[in-house]
Amino acid sequence: GAVVSQHPSRVICKSGTSVKIECRSLDFQATTMFWYRQFPKQSLMLMATSNEGSKATYEQGVEKDKFLINHASLTLSTLTVTSAHPEDSSFYICSARRTGKAEQYFGPGTRLTVT
Amino acid sequence: SQKIEQNSEALNIQEGKTATLTCNYTNYSPAYLQWYRQDPGRGPVFLLLIRENEKEKRKERLKVTFDTTLKQSLFHITASQPADSATYLCAFYSSASKIIFGSGTRLSIRP
Numbered sequence: 001g002a003v004v005s006q007h008p009s010r011v012i013c014k015s016g017t018s019v020k021i022e023c024r025s026l027d028f029q030a031t032t033m034f035w036y037r038q039f040p041k042q043s044l045m046l047m048a049t050s051n052e053g054s055k056a057t058y059e060q061g062v063e064k065d066k067f068l069i070n071h072a073s074l075t076l077s078t079l080t081v082t083s084a085h086p087e088d089s090s091f092y093i094c095s096a097r098r099t100g101k102a103e104q105y106f107g108p109g110t111r112l113t114v115t
Numbered sequence: 116s117q118k119i120e121q122n123s124e125a126l127n128i129q130e131g132k133t134a135t136l137t138c139n140y141t142n143y144s145p146a147y148l149q150w151y152r153q154d155p156g157r158g159p160v161f162l163l164l165i166r167e168n169e170k171e172k173r174k175e176r177l178k179v180t181f182d183t184t185l186k187q188s189l190f191h192i193t194a195s196q197p198a199d200s201a202t203y204l205c206a207f208y209s210s211a212s213k214i215i216f217g218s219g220t221r222l223s224i225r226p
Contacts, residue, residue, distance in 0.1 A: 006158075034214070043204065043218045044159070093158045095214075102147060104214060106158035 003027055004096050006107035013084055013114055020080045021110045023094030030096035033077040034104065035069060038091045050077045074099075084114040117143040117209050121217035129225060130197060136190040136220045138205035145207035148181055148188045153202045153219065162203075163190075195224045 003026040013019050023033055031052050036044040048058045048069050056069035066088075068080040077096075081088055091111055095104040119140045128134050138148065147166045151159035165172045165181045165188065172179045178191040192199050202219040209215050 002161075004158075043216045046213055049213065091156070095158075102208065103149065103161050103164055105161060106151075109156065109158045111156070 002098065002103075002105040004094065004105045004107040006094055006110050008110060009108060010111045011113070013112070015085055015114055016083055018080055018082045019084055019112060020078055021092055021094075021112075023077045023079070023096070023107050025075045025096040025098075025105070028096075028098050029074040030077075031074065031099045032097045033071060034095045034097075035067070035077075035079050036093045036095070038093060038109075044093060047079075081112065084112070086114045088112065089114045117141070117215060119205060119207060119215050119217045121203075121205060121220045123220045124218070125221045125223070127223045127225060128195060130195060132195055134192040134195045134199070134222055134224070136203050136205075136222065138188045138190065138217055140186050140188075140207060143207070143209065144183065144186075145209075147207065148179075149206045149214075150177075150179055150188075150190050151204040151206065151216075153204060155202075159204055192222075197224045197226055200224050 005024045007022045033050040035047045038044050047062045048056045050056045050069045050071040052071045058064045071077040091109050093109045095106045097104050149164045150162045153159040163179045165179045176193045180189045200223050202221045204216050204219045206214045206216045
């Protein structure tokens with residue numbers, strides 16, 4: 001149990017376009033999902049906390065208008081990178097926390113490359 | 116600010132030996148610590164959670180300790196195998212209910 005999927009696993013897009021990444025909890029309900037980005041050989045940096053049915057909470061320095069998060073159901077959260085630039089190229093990882101539990105379960109990640 | 120540190124960026128050990136990874140935290144007293152494994156290009160995989168009232172927790176060849184006096188958690192892999200080679204991350208929930216990750220220790224097990 002506790003499987004989290006992400007789609008797509010890899011995406012290449014042109015500068016100025018928008019990209020949507022989906023995060024799904026496949027076999028459990030997740031009231032809270034989290035979005036991270038990770039640069040090579042660095043640890044995960046929390047971008048935002050996504051709560052089902054309410055607005056996401058963004059970390060300091062993360063532009064909410066650039067990284068749009070929607071958590072429309074207990075099993076799906078989406079991250080849209082709007083007007084992507086090459087500096088947005090990174091590894092984006094989502095995680096989901098089972099309602100009432102402490103452990104987080106991570107998706108396999110999405111490698112975004114902006115050309 | 117609340118910080119978590121893994122003092123070894125990389126650790127290389129011989130197959131069959133016990134690997135010991137260290138995680139220290141400051142400016143906070145977390146109720147629990149978690150350990151994750153991350154392989155290159157993949158998301159972290161949850162391994163173990165240990166609560167502040169638990170001194171030790173085991174899962175197969177893995178053992179985690181939690182010393183609230185030293186503000187430290189140790190992660191042990193006994194009878195290590197090349198397949199254990201990965202980056203291991205410790206993490207705790209901050210006072211703001213967010214996970215704070217350490218920078219990770221890249222473990223290499225040589226045959």
